[in-house]
Amino acid sequence: GQSLEQPSEVTAVEGAIVQINCTYQTSGFYGLSWYQQHDGGAPTFLSYNALDGLEETGRFSSFLSRSDSYGYLLLQELQMKDSASYFCAVRDTGGFKTIFGAGTRLFVKA
Amino acid sequence: NAGVTQTPKFQVLKTGQSMTLQCAQDMNHEYMSWYRQDPGMGLRLIHYSVGAGITDQGEVPNGYNVSRSTTEDFPLRLLSAAPSQTSVYFCASSSSGESYEQYFGPGTRLTVT
Numbered sequence: 001g002q003s004l005e006q007p008s009e010v011t012a013v014e015g016a017i018v019q020i021n022c023t024y025q026t027s028g029f030y031g032l033s034w035y036q037q038h039d040g041g042a043p044t045f046l047s048y049n050a051l052d053g054l055e056e057t058g059r060f061s062s063f064l065s066r067s068d069s070y071g072y073l074l075l076q077e078l079q080m081k082d083s084a085s086y087f088c089a090v091r092d093t094g095g096f097k098t099i100f101g102a103g104t105r106l107f108v109k110a
Numbered sequence: 111n112a113g114v115t116q117t118p119k120f121q122v123l124k125t126g127q128s129m130t131l132q133c134a135q136d137m138n139h140e141y142m143s144w145y146r147q148d149p150g151m152g153l154r155l156i157h158y159s160v161g162a163g164i165t166d167q168g169e170v171p172n173g174y175n176v177s178r179s180t181t182e183d184f185p186l187r188l189l190s191a192a193p194s195q196t197s198v199y200f201c202a203s204s205s206s207g208e209s210y211e212q213y214f215g216p217g218t219r220l221t222v223t
Contacts, residue, residue, distance in 0.1 A: 008150075031210070042200060042214035043153065087152055091210055096141060096160050097168060098212060102152040 002026040004088055004101035011107045012078055020073045020104045022088035030091035032064050032071045033098070038084045046073070046086075075106075083108045111136050116201050116215035123191040123222045131186040131218050133201030141204045142184040143168070143212070144176065146197040153200065159184055191222045 004024045012018040022032065031050040035043040047055050049064035049071060061074040075082055085103040092099065117132045135142065143158040145168075155168030159178040173195060175187040184203075188195060198219050202212040 033210070033212075035212075042216055043202075043212075044214070045211040048211065089153075096166075097155060097158055098143070098210065099155060099169065100145070100153040102150060 002090060002092065002099045004090060004099065006086075006088055006101045006104045008102070009105045009107070011109065014078055014080060014108055014110050016078050017074065017076050018078060018106065020075075020086050020088075020106070022071045022073075022101055024069050024071075024088070024090050024101075026069075026090055026092060026099075028092050029066065029069075032062070033089045033091070034060075034062050034073045035087045035089060035100075036084050037087065037103070043087060078108050080108050080110065082106060113137065114201055114203055114213050114215035116199075116218050118218060119216065121218060121220050123188070123220065125191060125193060125222060127191050129188050129191070131188070131199055131201075131220075133184045133186065133215060134182050135184075135201075135203040135213070136182065137203060137205070137213065138181060139203035139205050139213075140181070141206070141210070142178065143202045143204075144174070144184070144186045145200045145202065146170065146195075147200060147217075148197050156186065156199075188220075193222045196220060196222045 006022045034046040037043040047062040064071040087103045089100040114135045144156040145153040157176040159165045201215040204212045
């Protein structure tokens with residue numbers, strides 16, 4: 001089976017840096033993805049890590065450690081519009097199925 | 111490109127009724143999936159398809175059927191609606207590229223009374 005764990009809520013101040021962690025247990029693993037979802041909207045893709053290390057895309061970075069079954073999403077220079085839910089997701093061994101975590105609700109305060 | 115489209119946006123069903131949620135994509139993606147999203151439970155995979163004529167079960171397939179006769183369309187059928195199927199349903203598609211980035215439709219909010 002597969003399971004992913006991430007914190008249910010995180011609160012941070014505008015302009016700050018926040019890290020959202022994700023640990024996973026899977027029978028097989030191809031890569032870790034991150035998605036953002038605003039209230040009432042659809043999830044949108046943020047990043048993908050297939051190999052260990054850091055991937056940077058503008059203010060967002062994502063990190064993966066396959067040996068620790070752990071990854072995180074780093075959001076820098078937080079803006080009010082970053083208030084949303086963030087989901088980590090893993091692709092299974094076959095690469096065809098993507099399983100999502102329960103999501104982390106990020107609140108950005110002024 | 112319209113991306114991934116879903117119809118209807120909202121639907122109310124009575125227990126025992128059946129219906130089909132429509133999903134279409136115009137990006138020529140091989141992979142398509144259906145998810146349901148309930149409060150506090152993230153997205154749970156119902157069924158997925160790796161190409162026309164090929165489907166498989168996800169985490170929560172019971173009570174749902176799918177078929178994939180064309181690359182573009184991936185309808186989800188509720189056979190006999192139950193209150194436990196009240197949820198928001200998202201369809202997604204992705205290519206076989208390295209990131210398997212999934213593109214989601216706007217969702218269908220279903221209520222079963």
